[in-house]
Amino acid sequence: MPDLKTEPETAGKAGPLDLLPVPLQLDRSAPIPLHRQLAGQVRMAALSGALPPNAPLPGSRTLAAALGVTRGVVTLALEELIADGTLETRVGRGTWVAQGAAATPRERITRLPAWLTLPGPAPIDGPTTAPGLHFRPGVAGTRVLDRKAWQTAWSQAARMVPGADAPGGDYGDPAGEPELRSALAAFVGRARGLRTEAGRVVITPGSLGALGLIARLLPPGSRVLVENPGYRAARQVLLDAGHETVPVRVDGDGLVTGSLPPARLAVVTPSHQYPLGVRMSLPRRLVLLRWAQIHDALIVEDDYDGEFRYGAPPLPPLASLEGAADRVLYLGTLSKLLTPAVRTGFVVAPPAFVPALTRARALADGGHDRVTQAALTLLIAGGHLDRHVRRARRWHGEQQAALARTLAPLAPEARLGGIEAGLHACLHLPPNLPAGELAAELARRGVYVSTAESYTFAGEAPNALVLGYGGLTVAEVERGARQIVRVVRGD
Amino acid sequence: MPDLKTEPETAGKAGPLDLLPVPLQLDRSAPIPLHRQLAGQVRMAALSGALPPNAPLPGSRTLAAALGVTRGVVTLALEELIADGTLETRVGRGTWVAQGAAATPRERITRLPAWLTLPGPAPIDGPTTAPGLHFRPGVAGTRVLDRKAWQTAWSQAARMVPGADAPGGDYGDPAGEPELRSALAAFVGRARGLRTEAGRVVITPGSLGALGLIARLLPPGSRVLVENPGYRAARQVLLDAGHETVPVRVDGDGLVTGSLPPARLAVVTPSHQYPLGVRMSLPRRLVLLRWAQIHDALIVEDDYDGEFRYGAPPLPPLASLEGAADRVLYLGTLSKLLTPAVRTGFVVAPPAFVPALTRARALADGGHDRVTQAALTLLIAGGHLDRHVRRARRWHGEQQAALARTLAPLAPEARLGGIEAGLHACLHLPPNLPAGELAAELARRGVYVSTAESYTFAGEAPNALVLGYGGLTVAEVERGARQIVRVVRGD
Numbered sequence: 001m002p003d004l005k006t007e008p009e010t011a012g013k014a015g016p017l018d019l020l021p022v023p024l025q026l027d028r029s030a031p032i033p034l035h036r037q038l039a040g041q042v043r044m045a046a047l048s049g050a051l052p053p054n055a056p057l058p059g060s061r062t063l064a065a066a067l068g069v070t071r072g073v074v075t076l077a078l079e080e081l082i083a084d085g086t087l088e089t090r091v092g093r094g095t096w097v098a099q100g101a102a103a104t105p106r107e108r109i110t111r112l113p114a115w116l117t118l119p120g121p122a123p124i125d126g127p128t129t130a131p132g133l134h135f136r137p138g139v140a141g142t143r144v145l146d147r148k149a150w151q152t153a154w155s156q157a158a159r160m161v162p163g164a165d166a167p168g169g170d171y172g173d174p175a176g177e178p179e180l181r182s183a184l185a186a187f188v189g190r191a192r193g194l195r196t197e198a199g200r201v202v203i204t205p206g207s208l209g210a211l212g213l214i215a216r217l218l219p220p221g222s223r224v225l226v227e228n229p230g231y232r233a234a235r236q237v238l239l240d241a242g243h244e245t246v247p248v249r250v251d252g253d254g255l256v257t258g259s260l261p262p263a264r265l266a267v268v269t270p271s272h273q274y275p276l277g278v279r280m281s282l283p284r285r286l287v288l289l290r291w292a293q294i295h296d297a298l299i300v301e302d303d304y305d306g307e308f309r310y311g312a313p314p315l316p317p318l319a320s321l322e323g324a325a326d327r328v329l330y331l332g333t334l335s336k337l338l339t340p341a342v343r344t345g346f347v348v349a350p351p352a353f354v355p356a357l358t359r360a361r362a363l364a365d366g367g368h369d370r371v372t373q374a375a376l377t378l379l380i381a382g383g384h385l386d387r388h389v390r391r392a393r394r395w396h397g398e399q400q401a402a403l404a405r406t407l408a409p410l411a412p413e414a415r416l417g418g419i420e421a422g423l424h425a426c427l428h429l430p431p432n433l434p435a436g437e438l439a440a441e442l443a444r445r446g447v448y449v450s451t452a453e454s455y456t457f458a459g460e461a462p463n464a465l466v467l468g469y470g471g472l473t474v475a476e477v478e479r480g481a482r483q484i485v486r487v488v489r490g491d
Numbered sequence: 492m493p494d495l496k497t498e499p500e501t502a503g504k505a506g507p508l509d510l511l512p513v514p515l516q517l518d519r520s521a522p523i524p525l526h527r528q529l530a531g532q533v534r535m536a537a538l539s540g541a542l543p544p545n546a547p548l549p550g551s552r553t554l555a556a557a558l559g560v561t562r563g564v565v566t567l568a569l570e571e572l573i574a575d576g577t578l579e580t581r582v583g584r585g586t587w588v589a590q591g592a593a594a595t596p597r598e599r600i601t602r603l604p605a606w607l608t609l610p611g612p613a614p615i616d617g618p619t620t621a622p623g624l625h626f627r628p629g630v631a632g633t634r635v636l637d638r639k640a641w642q643t644a645w646s647q648a649a650r651m652v653p654g655a656d657a658p659g660g661d662y663g664d665p666a667g668e669p670e671l672r673s674a675l676a677a678f679v680g681r682a683r684g685l686r687t688e689a690g691r692v693v694i695t696p697g698s699l700g701a702l703g704l705i706a707r708l709l710p711p712g713s714r715v716l717v718e719n720p721g722y723r724a725a726r727q728v729l730l731d732a733g734h735e736t737v738p739v740r741v742d743g744d745g746l747v748t749g750s751l752p753p754a755r756l757a758v759v760t761p762s763h764q765y766p767l768g769v770r771m772s773l774p775r776r777l778v779l780l781r782w783a784q785i786h787d788a789l790i791v792e793d794d795y796d797g798e799f800r801y802g803a804p805p806l807p808p809l810a811s812l813e814g815a816a817d818r819v820l821y822l823g824t825l826s827k828l829l830t831p832a833v834r835t836g837f838v839v840a841p842p843a844f845v846p847a848l849t850r851a852r853a854l855a856d857g858g859h860d861r862v863t864q865a866a867l868t869l870l871i872a873g874g875h876l877d878r879h880v881r882r883a884r885r886w887h888g889e890q891q892a893a894l895a896r897t898l899a900p901l902a903p904e905a906r907l908g909g910i911e912a913g914l915h916a917c918l919h920l921p922p923n924l925p926a927g928e929l930a931a932e933l934a935r936r937g938v939y940v941s942t943a944e945s946y947t948f949a950g951e952a953p954n955a956l957v958l959g960y961g962g963l964t965v966a967e968v969e970r971g972a973r974q975i976v977r978v979v980r981g982d
Binding site: 027037040041044118119142151154155158161204205206208216236294297326335339355356363372375 | 516517518528531532534535602603604605606607608609610611613633636641642644645646648649650652653662663665695696697699700703707708709710711724727728731733755780781784785786787788789813814817818826830831832833834835843844846847849850853854855856857858859860861862863866
């Protein structure tokens with residue numbers, strides 16, 4: 001393709017082209033249209049001043065001949081450059097670089113490459129902005145946080161990290177600091193009856209981050225069973241990783257395990273189904289384990305708020321049941337237990353997975369913030385996490401009781417499910433009261449709830465409202481719940 | 492397939508099968524062999540106690556008939572269970588559940604599913620363990636860290652987060668806290684001459700994390716130009732994301748930009764090539780930008796230690812050059828500037844990319860640790876980062892000078908390249924001195940260096956040693972460099 005500086009036919013011929021001090025180079029094999037290439041190069045020259053203001057451009061016919069393109073290509077390019085103010089033109093006076101071209105803000109034209117389609121917003125609830133009462137699931141109250149212990153832990157952590165003996169600012173083990181892994185292994189033993197050891201614990205950036213690491217270990221296009229309704233962001237992570245998600249129904253005993261189709265992985269929330277709130281019964285847990293064995297499959301057990309139980313006896317985690325050792329990856333997170341401000345979770349994995357998870361973490365982001373790890377280790381090893389969980393359980397228990405008693409009069413027509421545990425419950429409505437309409441009416445009254453439908457990605461959604469109470473005070477729960485009662489009754 | 496509990500033929504017939512209190516269910520369509528399914532189910536029953544110790548098993552012929560499988564299947568299963576101690580057998584006495592079966596450690600058999608192949612170790616240098624002098628690249632000294640400012644920042648951050656007015660423990664904007672984004676935007680303006688605004692800054696978990704987020708925005712199988720020799724982990728991230736990497740040579744002026752093949756993305760380290768240490772010249776930068784325009788491509792500019800310059804005047808970042816606005820994603824990291832203990836980096840992106848990068852971060856891990864963000868904001872906005880960079884530049888300048896002067900006598904046969912900037916340099920050796928052999932001899936003497944070959948993934952590697960000096964004292968640099976001189980000279 002002709003280069004105006006070197007193209008033989010123009011060498012030795014004086015002419016307007018010699019007034020262009022910049023080489024123009026068009027590539028016919030490139031995916032970008034020729035007129036766009038030409039406009040871009042002239043624009044760049046004008047912006048950088050290589051083509052100074054008022055410098056005249058050759059006529060389109062001349063330029064086209066020199067570049068070996070059609071006049072239409074040049075005309076299109078010039079039109080674009082005139083439209084964005086790089087060039088000016090007057091009939092009979094030709095075309096020249098505009099006076100203010102060099103000052104044209106670089107920001108004016110921000111386009112994406114033609115081949116690039118960027119995805120839409122993530123299916124994750126944004127921060128709550130509307131004033132009012134938000135029954136937002138997945139939110140835990142940090143009001144009972146022991147500020148003094150929190151403060152001390154961070155101060156000490158800052159003294160410890162970077163270590164004085166690691167002047168090279170060592171990156172640390174991508175699987176996590178050994179002390180934190182130990183502390184978490186001990187914690188899940190105490191709190192969840194899951195006996196494990198530090199070597200099986202890998203620190204992750206929250207449970208969504210853990211799922212992302214796991215998703216990357218599966219062969220592309222793996223079939224994954226997911227709860228439906230279920231955690232939308234988790235499904236999106238799996239889809240983004242190139243896998244296929246198969247919806248599985250959920251009923252009052254959790255995942256419906258009769259006739260599960262074959263798959264490589266099942267992702268479940270057995271402690272407190274997200275969003276219906278039900279617990280996966282023990283028989284169902286055993287059936288799922290057997291399914292995994294028969295199909296040589298894996299299970300991800302996402303135990304995001306299993307600590308919050310209100311009277312109901314704890315069920316053993318899937319990961320602690322016999323036969324689970326090779327197949328269940330147990331995800332825990334401190335987001336609900338402590339605070340989501342520290343983006344910290346962990347996976348208790350079968351030993352065979354630990355090197356690969358470590359590698360995945362190393363390549364994802366090099367490992368976990370070490371000051372945070374140090375602070376959390378101090379909090380956990382010092383017993384503060386245990387104390388916090390107990391306080392939080394009492395605090396959330398009061399909210400839970402308030403919700404249950406305020407909504408009790410609606411029974412049996414409207415039934416509250418998933419109330420025995422966790423930080424959200426589900427109000428199941430009769431068919432004559434569509435959840436979407438009730439939610440809209442509640443929003444008009446300043447009470448914000450979600451519907452089970454918004455978590456359902458296939459088939460018919462349960463007709464229910466999802467009520468997260470973890471972030472509300474007892475008074476707020478009562479106030480909001482009373483509105484729900486009124487709206488359900490049509491007041 | 493027959494279920495021992497419900498299969499019609501056995502109903503009403505008493506027999507040894509009724510002694511098996513657990514349902515056995517074999518699935519011929521499952522990918523796992525029948526004998527393995529059977530062994531696993533019996534094992535699970537024994538471990539859980541459903542089949543108690545000493546419980547007799549039916550003979551293999553009976554079991555095979557009842558299950559509708561061949562006797563060989565049953566025999567294989569029983570052999571496996573005898574081998575691992577779940578069952579015991581005596582000639583003439585049959586087979587029964589072993590006494591200690593229920594106590595069999597769950598850990599004994601940890602296998603991966605047959606369909607799962609896990610990758611090998613990540614191409615990232617592990618923590619340095621051997622005692623001795625490590626000329627490890629990518630390591631910055633934190634010895635000059637202002638401990639008091641560091642301490643204060645974290646203490647204040649712990650007071651601020653979680654906020655008292657965010658009892659719901661709000662997750663925060665996945666793109667990062669506005670104050671940190673602003674502080675970093677101002678910092679790159681001051682420090683690198685890259686004028687930008689907070690809205691274009693997205694906080695990432697280090698620069699490898701940033702590359703991972705960007706890699707996920709590209710269509711699968713995108714072609715990416717990468718420097719060769721180059722940053723291995725970055726290439727692995729791209730490969731793991733399903734893209735194709737095309738090696739491009741590097742010479743004394745950086746990436747060789749003559750005849751670049753078409754691609755969707757180019758990933759470059761123009762401030763200080765990793766690992767050769769050279770700077771990408773300004774003409775080369777302009778050519779790369781033009782290449783991007785012609786091919787409608789993107790550029791990732793990984794500026795991981797551009798702050799450390801020793802006398803050489805700074806070159807403008809690619810991202811600041813005209814024509815870059817739509818196409819260059821500039822990666823910065825605090826790992827070298829401050830400490831890798833905080834896994835924090837950032838990308839300055841064209842505005843069109845910011846929503847997609849935010850979404851990618853949200854799905855990857857929900858966003859960045861907020862206590863860390865608060866502490867870093869205080870450090871940066873308080874001028875401490877600027878001061879730290881100046882101190883670090885002086886500190887590293889002394890190491891750089893020590894390395895240069897101690898190795899100077901080796902010239903011109905062995906030439907030190909990449910010494911004008913950054914935290915590592917490259918000792919280019921004559922062909923008669925293979926780098927690998929020199930490195931091995933140095934290791935025997937307790938001095939650890941890497942070779943350019945280990946960063947080269949295609950074609951012929953430069954014959955050179957890569958010498959990172961950021962983590963060493965001046966005395967250590969001199970001592971190590973003197974050994975290098977001796978080994979090069981054959982002493």
